[in-house]
Amino acid sequence: MSNVRAPPPPLKLEVETVRPLSSLETANVLHNFLANGTAIHSAPTSIAHQVTQVYEKVRIEAKPSSSGVLNEEKMRRKLGNGMMSFRMSMQVVAVHEPKK
Numbered sequence: 001m002s003n004v005r006a007p008p009p010p011l012k013l014e015v016e017t018v019r020p021l022s023s024l025e026t027a028n029v030l031h032n033f034l035a036n037g038t039a040i041h042s043a044p045t046s047i048a049h050q051v052t053q054v055y056e057k058v059r060i061e062a063k064p065s066s067s068g069v070l071n072e073e074k075m076r077r078k079l080g081n082g083m084m085s086f087r088m089s090m091q092v093v094a095v096h097e098p099k100k
Contacts, residue, residue, distance in 0.1 A: 023058060030055035 021029060034055060 027055065027059045030058060 030051060034052060
């Protein structure tokens with residue numbers, strides 16, 4: 001067996017609250033999560049890249065339509081019913097930088 005240790009995870013997340021979020025609140029949570037200290041990686045398999053993709057879809061759909069109403073049904077079709085139930089607000093607790 002190898003004694004090589006895996007690098008620490010890039011982010012440590014902590015559940016801050018547990019409550020349902022609207023589309024607009026979800027877009028705001030994802031925006032804050034990505035804007036405040038998260039390293040955006042270009043690898044399509046990185047968590048930050050995947051969260052960025054979800055944020056872009058939610059942000060576009062969370063904008064009010066010309067009638068001023070959010071199009072929740074359109075978002076459900078695009079993201080799937082599971083993606084509509086963001087049930088946690090995330091707070092970045094620590095950002096670990098890989099050791100050189």
